[in-house]
Amino acid sequence: MAITPQWKDELRARITLSTVIMRTEKLVRKGREWTACCPFHDEKTPSFYVNDQKQFYHCFGCGAHGDVISWMTEQRGLSFIDAIKELAAEAGMEVPAPDPVAAKRAEKRAELIDVTTEAQDWFVRNLHSAGGRAALEYLNRRGLKPETLREFGFGYAPENKQALPAALPRFDDSMLVETGMRIRTDDGTMYDRFRDRIMLPIQDARGRVIAFGGRILESRDGIAKYLNSPDTPLFDKGRTLYNLHRAAPASRQTGRVVVVEGYMDVIALAQAGIADVVAPMGTALTETQLELLWRMAEVPVLCFDGDAAGQKAAMRAVTRALPLLAPMRSLAIVRLPAGIDPDDLVNQQGSGALENLLAAPKSLLDLLWSFESAAKPLTTPEAKAGLKARLMEHVDTIQDSDIRALYRRELLDRFSAFAYPHRERPSARQAQSTPGRAKGNWRYDKPAPRGLSPDAQATLNRAMTGGQRSTLLSAVIAGLIRHPEEITRHAEALSSLAKADPNAAPEIESLIELSETLDSEHENAISGPQGYPAPPEDRRYAFLREGTSPGEAREELAEAVSLLVQKPALEAAMAATIARFDDDPEGSFAEQARLRQQLTTVEERLKAFGRRKAGEPARQD
Template sequence: MALSPQWLDELKGRITLSALIQRTVKLQRAGREWKACCPFHSEKTPSFYVNDQKGFYHCFGCQQHGGAIDWMMEQHGLPFMDAVKELAAEAGMEVPAPDPRAARQAERRATLHDVMAAAQQWFVSELAGPGGAQARAYLERRGLSDHTIRQFGFGWAPDDKQALKKALSDFDERLLIEAGLLIEVEDKIPYSRFRGRVMLPIQDARERVIAFGGRILQDRDGVAKYLNSPDTPLFDKGRTLYNIHRAAAASRKTGRVIVAEGYMDVIALAAAGFEDAVAPMGTALTEQQVELLWRMADKPVLCFDGDKAGQRAAMRAAERSLPLLRPGHSLQIVQLPTGLDPDDLIKRDGPKAMEKLLAEPKSLLDLVWQHERDVAPLHSPEDKAGLKARLLGHVDAIQHPDIRSLYRRELLDRYGSFAFPPRPQREFRGRGGFQRDVPQRTSPQVVSALRQASGTAFRDMLTTAVLHGLARHPSEIHRHADAMLGLAKGDAQLAQAVDFLLDSSQELEPAANSPISVGDNLPPPPDKARFSFLMEGSDPDDAREDLAEAVALLVERPALEAAIVAATRRFDSDPEGAFAEQQRLRKRKLEIDSRLGQMTRKRAAAEAQEDNDAATGDAEVAEQETD
């Protein structure tokens, strides 16, 4: 359906945006505008403003921006045309007629909605009638209250192939087939899809029934426990979430959305007070469903059973989501105790047990790491190499470059600590009794070989510092191997130095011999390269952390320089965009230089403090001798 800009402007002009938003958000007058705490993210001080004159809202905290149609799409989960229709009805405007074919399709959809509404009424009446006694007893055994049964629209489909067709005889048989209520088989009379099942309506964001799910009363071999409607013009299971029309409103209050595995899980959660719960349609989460979830909350909580099937479902959701990740948007995972679903847990331990699990979810990164670490034995080097390959396979699926880089760094850090744990080492006491780890005195042969391998690689201050840092902290060499090898591509001398460090890591293992200065063994770095991880007697944890940051900065710097060159080349074709990109990149480069300066000052301050401590100690000794 084509809507002209003029018609859309007329629609927006008839809508008072603040009145629309005030239905769900408490606004306060602020001069000519309105303000509130942002409904899109948690905050204590209002940064969300609504301007009726200009017809838009804007949050200065999370940068959400839009008009009336955007509001209906983001806050109510409506597709564009549905949002337009809702606003047009309020404004008293007629939506322009589409082309004839589109008009026929819209008319058929409207008729199908009528069919589904009539079917829902019939299922509900059957549950309440004499034929629904067994179904009512089943729901009672499940612990469902009358309120919950009414709220979720439970019904009953009699075990009769022609009952529904007779009940909906006012509708054409073709419509019943198209709606998925009847099954058509060649040379046979169409018959009811749902028979002998407790029925649940599946509704869209506008609360219209678009499909059904049915459950048998007793599990039987060869019979599906749950049966859903097939895909129809109204229902696409990959783009639908069960209970979204209720959960969308609830999630605006809680700032959360829970994704359970099935309908009954959602109903059990809602009955216990967790009304912000949805479920996919019996399949793994799709990309479209993830996007629907992100409209409701930045980090939806996936709630899976603790058994192997639940773990596999969690990983399938992770694999679908990794390519979609963007800043501020991810998934969180809660795995229930083995053998329990949400209903079981709530009945056994109460809602507080569920709330406790939801308050401590696992991150997506934690899930990937733990699953791949535990999925197969890790006894041999080949096993460990397989773990690394699987982790990097997940990383490569991430499309956003910054998130991909951060995932790579974090997962390789965990892999390095797991695959190359530090060897047991003795301790010695430095000044003040602080225990520090130091490298052993490196053999002259190793020093000579490293000097020869490094060549001109030591001319760069940061590169020099990092190579010295890896030599001083050899347990970190394999942790940063991939980053250094990637950096060394195209630089034969640097590659030779990195290869030598990898080959010599065992000879460089920390030990209990007397402490030495790195300068005793390696070419000294430039005077300006003053980093904590090169400092005598530095705290080992701080040194390793600073070394990791230095490696990250070292890797990012050439990528930034290449991106600046690429942006400069685009000035002729896109001067405005190229300039903005160049400014952003140069700002990041200045941030890197600033951080390096901070690391330098950190070391200088530490040295000054150490000199001061030494002077104080000498004074105390002198005073004691005087006494």
Template structure:
């Protein structure tokens, strides 16, 4: 079905938005517009406005925004096409006809909806009858009240291979098979899929039955799955469906959260306890489509997993799926339950308040990723620690949004450096001739100290080292940046020391930095007036952290990024060289590795380029045109 932008614009023009919204939300006139308490979140003072002239609604409290079609999909839970059809009927417009194949598919789906609803009615009737006694006994042990049983549509499938076929004899068996209710195996007669099971309907966003989940009741049947879902059908797609989404969407918008649990019974236990914004996948890992469904409801869904190993694996699978899809403001949160407990167990043991406490303090995606990878395997050797860093950077490389990827890279590298290079034991300062310690801990006043506090001879020596002793621009800039921002020396010293073995000259310069830092500490922390800050060489002024007037926090952040680039570069160059050397013995493997490294190198160059653009932007704000080489310095450096 082809809906042109022009046709949709005509539909919106013919609809009075306020009249559509007023069917479910009370509006008050406010000048030329309307206002109300927002239907998408709880509030006492109206911040929700509707403009018929502009054709959209907007909430200044939660940010909900859209036109008449968006209102029908978000507030009413309709699909896009169902919303369009309903509005078109109201506006007296004819929806463009679908092609014949699409029309036949729609007719087929309509017939299957009738089949599924008839099956649901039959399952519910069975639960109330004599055959449903065992299922009713089980439900009583779960403590669900009558309202919960009716709300979720519990039913029972009798232990009979052909009971459903006989009960739904008004439908062709072909439709029962197509709806996943019967199984057709070549060489055997078809038979009912669900037998002797407690039944739950699975519904779409409009509340229509599209599939079923059945829980086994006979514990002696160890060869049968505990839960059995409908197969994929023209109505039901496991990867595009979330159990209970049609009920959870509205309370989720009001509370600002949606909770993802592992199974149907967890959803129902939470709903029975008064937490109605819970959903569950169909017994599989969350898919990209299911994540998109969650993000349509709220920007930060809370994923709740058991505290066992299986729960941790499920959390990592969700993280891996989510990273390429992250957008500004759109992420995931994680909640880990106590070991051995699911939501139902926790509520039974400690009450709803215990679950609410956990939900009020979820862990962010980045924190969860770091913790999971850090704890995934022993980290007792340099090789194992290098493996941790490689895994973290692989995750970063999967993030499509460049700004989010850069922020994740910086944060994870900072955490890795702090973990892999813990602070050394602090010893009293003693003047040394090569050797010594680097002071750390409380009491440092690095942010107040400058090169002016060093002896004139050592100050001149360090200026020469920073401006000309290194062989490339990035190293010069990092050394000069640490001189300009001495408060950052403790943060980056260990990372720089790891570079020392790669270059004797650089090792000497790092030692000079450490000497200078120790002399500053030996001064007793009492700042003295400085004759002047270090003036970096002209080429270095392209770095924001070496420019007068830069925002201090932004300068420190950029300096940290420069340090991480300096540390990362030797490993990247060595890996590229190793991959190139392997071409003769393993061309296919070497090619694949080289492609991955090329991607890393492009990301490296991109980060250098971003720092250049920051400098250019800063200069533009000062009404000082950037130098001619600002735009391409990243390429020069990477090359």
């Protein structure tokens, strides 16, 4: 087999870059990175940084950049294969034997890059010839400077179906077809793919030309404005980002990478001084492209056009990214004014206008909420329930359990605030003078409160006076009655508890019934002349005590509800696992061991939670 990119990735993952560099250089910890005076040039102020997480070193003074392999070749002076062998021995890996097939494939790629490189040179010459005059004038009208044309390699393909083989006679037609620059029809006829188009080279991460994009000069019916090379042995549009080889070094200095929709947006921003910009290849962002972006920045910024199509493109990228989210790895989104793309904004208002937007992007979660809440009218209960369902569908795709739980909580909080808005309560004088309202120290949100049914009232009374087997459940029910605005927030978790623990179902159903009538802002919201349940005598929990801040009560209630839900859910999972023991004894046994460990952990957390609230010291096991 050959030394594949995957093998090299595994090698880098097993080696700590800073450890290797510290063998010859003195590194000093600086936040999440290491710094030193650059070993590649003389300097007195450190500008050399080592990032173990991203597995690279970089000098902001001389531009030296690389990974652990390039460190061994450039600083230690080893050959590539000697560097690989030394690092592999340290990592406990075997160096793959040479693969003749892979070697032949690499040789073929090199030959094809020779073709695309010569084609690029020819396109550039055409632009500055008499035949390219109209194309050059068009680019000048677009405001592109000569240095920008040179930097991005603008060229021109003439209106001639057979121009390319005549211009590149040393390459046969089969190679021109294989690079995507010529098309072979079923009857064997061949012709140039790009004709009468402004040409832009598409380059890989090393800056080698691997494909082309062509733009027409004037819009014509039936003619695509932009045309890209097809996928070839050199080019995979789902694994390539336009301008990556320029944006990556810029991104290391800014700590940011910006994603726009097209080539011209990238070029306009680069001309305006914003260099850390890339674009996908005319399609939605793929998982591979997202991984490339996350190697450059923890939170890439999407800056798509302000029209409906641009916003849908941003949403497609978000849905593609959700399953891949991880701690410190997300997306941010800049929403441009309607009908404006980044190119327009920079040309009309200057780079400062765009920089201001890039400095304050929306979070991925914000975009989810705003997109789905604006997707359909929300004038009926059914439509509002549909909004909640759509949001939870997105949340369920997130693979990381912690991030999924946090997204669920945040979006449910926003939904609750939207679907169950705060209602103005009457003053004390209005409460006393309005027929149907209770007098004394009890107030209601509803004009005509319907009160609890006798069964529900009796159920909650028993739950909080010692009749319920779980002290924590009794306390939580009392706490939620005192803070009824929290009931809706935890409704989903409480429903899960009711399903997993039938003994708790009557109390939870009565609690939800009661949530419609309670007012949490009075000094004693859980008792009153109508006989609503009084708080339990045990006030060890902060959410049952007077004077507790809303934030502290909210936080402690959330922890208590989480603990209540986890145990019956794990017990139900354990029962299901035991039931399938006969069909899968090995898998069932392993799953039982894992679940028992989790149950033990939850039991300890329950005990520690109770001791902590009682003011007892936690045990030191």
